[in-house]
Amino acid sequence: MITYGNISKSYDNGLSFAVNDVSFEVRKGEILVLLGSSGCGKTTLLKLTNRLIEPSSGTIEIDGKNILKENKISLRRKIGYVFQGIGLFPHMSVEDNAAIIPRLLGWPRQKRMQRAHELLEMVGLDPSIYAKRNPEDLSGGQQQRIGVARALAAAPEYLLMDEPFGALDALTRDTLQQELLSLRDKLDVTIVFVTHDIFEALTLGDRIAVLNKSCIEQIGTKEEIAGSPETDFVRDLFARPALQLKAFREML
Ligand SMILES: Nc1ncnc2c1ncn2[C@@H]1O[C@H](COP(=O)(O)OP(=O)(O)OP(=O)(O)O)[C@@H](O)[C@H]1O
Numbered sequence: 001m002i003t004y005g006n007i008s009k010s011y012d013n014g015l016s017f018a019v020n021d022v023s024f025e026v027r028k029g030e031i032l033v034l035l036g037s038s039g040c041g042k043t044t045l046l047k048l049t050n051r052l053i054e055p056s057s058g059t060i061e062i063d064g065k066n067i068l069k070e071n072k073i074s075l076r077r078k079i080g081y082v083f084q085g086i087g088l089f090p091h092m093s094v095e096d097n098a099a100i101i102p103r104l105l106g107w108p109r110q111k112r113m114q115r116a117h118e119l120l121e122m123v124g125l126d127p128s129i130y131a132k133r134n135p136e137d138l139s140g141g142q143q144q145r146i147g148v149a150r151a152l153a154a155a156p157e158y159l160l161m162d163e164p165f166g167a168l169d170a171l172t173r174d175t176l177q178q179e180l181l182s183l184r185d186k187l188d189v190t191i192v193f194v195t196h197d198i199f200e201a202l203t204l205g206d207r208i209a210v211l212n213k214s215c216i217e218q219i220g221t222k223e224e225i226a227g228s229p230e231t232d233f234v235r236d237l238f239a240r241p242a243l244q245l246k247a248f249r250e251m252l
């Protein structure tokens with residue numbers, strides 16, 4: 001479980017807040033979606049979680065332990081991170097990209113490669129075809145899969161995913177979303193998934209936290225949020241005609 005307690009991150013000597021007094025928890029085994037528009041603080045929350053940045057105030061606990069008191073390396077070993085914009089190393093092969101964390105952890109080459117190939121299979125890429133290629137020789141959707149494989153390499157208990165399926169066509173995104181749901185069932189991993197896409201949030205989230213201007217407006221299941229919105233912002237978000245059309249189509 002991840003517990004965020006009154007977490008703030010300010011810049012400009014406290015004049016602006018990327019995250020402002022946010023408290024919530026991520027329950028073991030769930031997919032918690034952080035949903036919000038550009039600049040509302042989603043990436044900041046993920047970076048705070050694995051200590052890429054440190055909070056201005058507040059605490060984050062993972063399984064009851066304050067992350068600031070933990071060794072950064074062992075903290076990151078249990079947290080996989082899929083970065084916004086993928087960030088694969090262009091001059092390294094697909095298998096080396098997938099095995100980057102095991103390499104940092106000092107695994108011998110053969111064990112690393114075995115794990116890399118296992119992961120490529122897991123995300124639907126045949127290693128005999130893709131392992132030796134460079135990332136630029138893959139499609140956007142295939143590169144996104146490598147990003148997911150890389151994050152899973154050291155069998156993390158937690159997975160932070162920052163708009164991992166952004167910039168993909170709708171069909172590929174649908175496929176990857178379904179694959180993520182089945183991976184989650186197989187892997188027993190707790191996921192914090194960032195998106196600005198409300199449909200993606202509804203498809204993937206066991207619960208959704210709606211963010212707006214560095215604060216959480218509401219957190220709950222989609223039924224709770226759509227059924228009883230607590231703020232005008234949430235009400236407007238879920239009252240959009242396109243959403244009602246989707247709900248209507250699903251009823252047919
Ligand atoms: N190093 C920094 N210095 C100053 N302001 C920053 C810094 N990093 C982030 N911010 C600001 O904090 C706010 C939140 O940024 P963040 O990257 O968390 O947004 P986001 O929700 O991930 O947006 P997007 O959907 O565009 O990725 C933004 O207004 C951003 O400009």
Ligand SMILES: [Mg+2]
Nearest residue numbers: 042043044084
């Ligand atoms: Mg972001």
